[in-house]
Amino acid sequence: MPGPDTKQRILDAAQTLFAERGFPATSLREITKLADVNLAAVNYHFGSKDGLLKELVNECIEPINKERIRQLDAAEAEAGGQPLVLRDLVRIFIEPAVREMCEENGSMPCVLSRLHHEPHAGLEEMMADILGPTISRFIAATHRCLPHRTPEELMIRGHFMVGAMLHLLDFNCEELMPVPGVNKEVISDYDFRLEQLVSFCTAGFDG
Amino acid sequence: MPGPDTKQRILDAAQTLFAERGFPATSLREITKLADVNLAAVNYHFGSKDGLLKELVNECIEPINKERIRQLDAAEAEAGGQPLVLRDLVRIFIEPAVREMCEENGSMPCVLSRLHHEPHAGLEEMMADILGPTISRFIAATHRCLPHRTPEELMIRGHFMVGAMLHLLDFNCEELMPVPGVNKEVISDYDFRLEQLVSFCTAGFDG
DNA sequence: GTCTATACTCCGATAGAC
DNA sequence: GTCTATCGGAGTATAGAC
Numbered sequence: 526m527p528g529p530d531t532k533q534r535i536l537d538a539a540q541t542l543f544a545e546r547g548f549p550a551t552s553l554r555e556i557t558k559l560a561d562v563n564l565a566a567v568n569y570h571f572g573s574k575d576g577l578l579k580e581l582v583n584e585c586i587e588p589i590n591k592e593r594i595r596q597l598d599a600a601e602a603e604a605g606g607q608p609l610v611l612r613d614l615v616r617i618f619i620e621p622a623v624r625e626m627c628e629e630n631g632s633m634p635c636v637l638s639r640l641h642h643e644p645h646a647g648l649e650e651m652m653a654d655i656l657g658p659t660i661s662r663f664i665a666a667t668h669r670c671l672p673h674r675t676p677e678e679l680m681i682r683g684h685f686m687v688g689a690m691l692h693l694l695d696f697n698c699e700e701l702m703p704v705p706g707v708n709k710e711v712i713s714d715y716d717f718r719l720e721q722l723v724s725f726c727t728a729g730f731d732g
Numbered sequence: 733m734p735g736p737d738t739k740q741r742i743l744d745a746a747q748t749l750f751a752e753r754g755f756p757a758t759s760l761r762e763i764t765k766l767a768d769v770n771l772a773a774v775n776y777h778f779g780s781k782d783g784l785l786k787e788l789v790n791e792c793i794e795p796i797n798k799e800r801i802r803q804l805d806a807a808e809a810e811a812g813g814q815p816l817v818l819r820d821l822v823r824i825f826i827e828p829a830v831r832e833m834c835e836e837n838g839s840m841p842c843v844l845s846r847l848h849h850e851p852h853a854g855l856e857e858m859m860a861d862i863l864g865p866t867i868s869r870f871i872a873a874t875h876r877c878l879p880h881r882t883p884e885e886l887m888i889r890g891h892f893m894v895g896a897m898l899h900l901l902d903f904n905c906e907e908l909m910p911v912p913g914v915n916k917e918v919i920s921d922y923d924f925r926l927e928q929l930v931s932f933c934t935a936g937f938d939g
Numbered sequence: 940g941t942c943t944a945t946a947c948t949c950c951g952a953t954a955g956a957c
Numbered sequence: 958g959t960c961t962a963t964c965g966g967a968g969t970a971t972a973g974a975c
Contacts, residue, residue: 549756639849685896692895725936732935
């Protein structure tokens with residue numbers, strides 16, 4: 526079997542199945558069957574099941590992080606030393622993640638938000654390496670917006686923002702509990718969700 | 733081996749190990765070895781590994797939910813038909829969970845917050861059964877506090893609140909990324925975290 | 940009823956032939 | 958690079974001892 530795209534086919538199949546039933550509940554035999562490749566190809570190309578996951582996650586969060594840095598650079602250059610508007614800052618952190626994951630990579634949000642809560646070998650270190658510098662810059666920029674807040678207050682509130690965002694992303698996959706008076710179409714709308722999250726976190730930082 | 737407390741010893745061992753390394757990474761053979769019981773005892777008492785998890789979760793969230801309902805009943809009786817103060821309402825939802833999980837059941841927060849993001853057979857239904865009526869009452873009470881907000885806005889913001897809370901609970905187990913100027917002792921303090929979360933969500937609902 | 944011993948199937952991983 | 962064969966360990970089911 527030729528197939529120089531074996532690696533990509535495995536990645537695609539894994540993304541689909543991980544999102545559907547979760548990482549631990551998906552077997553390599555299911556993935557390789559869907560991708561129409563041999564079982565051993567996974568270990569050849571990725572070393573292990575965890576290695577496959579790691580590459581999948583890296584492909585997803587690196588562009589998000591680069592976009593955040595790009596927008597932050599642009600906004601700070603335009604502000605010319607003045608503190609940014611808090612709402613703009615919150616949006617710069619949230620919008621690239623929500624947009625990338627909801628529009629370009631339809632099935633990654635669930636995978637990613639779950640991973641933040643379940644420990645995996647080597648994955649936390651990778652996330653910390655990629656996201657650490659960004660987080661430091663955001664805390665510093667937030668401190669300039671809200672000088673009356675302590676660094677501890679800003680850090681824990683940034684943590685709340687991440688939690689709210691991850692929970693929103695996972696929301697795509699679950700069934701909503703039906704609640705009287707709530708229109709599901711409104712809640713499912715991507716722009717509605719994004720604006721609500723930005724409003725919630727902006728007010729939360731300042732409150 | 734006599735041991736009429738076999739069941740409880742399994743539950744204790746499972747809670748410890750699930751919190752330490754996560755549910756999927758913990759084998760029944762490790763649990764039964766730590767509990768000093770036979771492997772098959774798990775399936776006798778709980779039916780399956782998932783059944784064990786389900787009972788563990790149920791034991792944990794039912795008292796939290798009862799306490800929320802109790803406090804909500806008391807507050808609404810005292811208010812005598814008037815809308816509650818938003819901050820009190822937020823605290824009634826958050827405080828029982830944070831207190832129960834941080835003080836009485838030191839190792840459950842991680843387990844619980846992870847489960848909210850990884851699908852497990854039958855577990856979502858159980859959560860929905862237990863939490864559904866409570867959530868409906870909170871949305872209704874919030875709507876009386878903030879009549880200018882639509883039900884969709886209140887529901888999605890309640891979802892953000894849950895996400896922030898779960899992320900905070902899981903925070904106990906992780907190592908914090910070191911950030912210059914942030915005192916880890918302050919961030920680790922239970923009262924500090926609770927008050928920050930209440931402030932963040934109260935402002936977020938209204939913002 | 941409780942608990943044990945044991946066997947069964949499936950998993951991820953790997954060695955070695957092609 | 959790809960494939961087959963195989964390994965130890967996982968969760969599960971059950972027959973039978975107390």
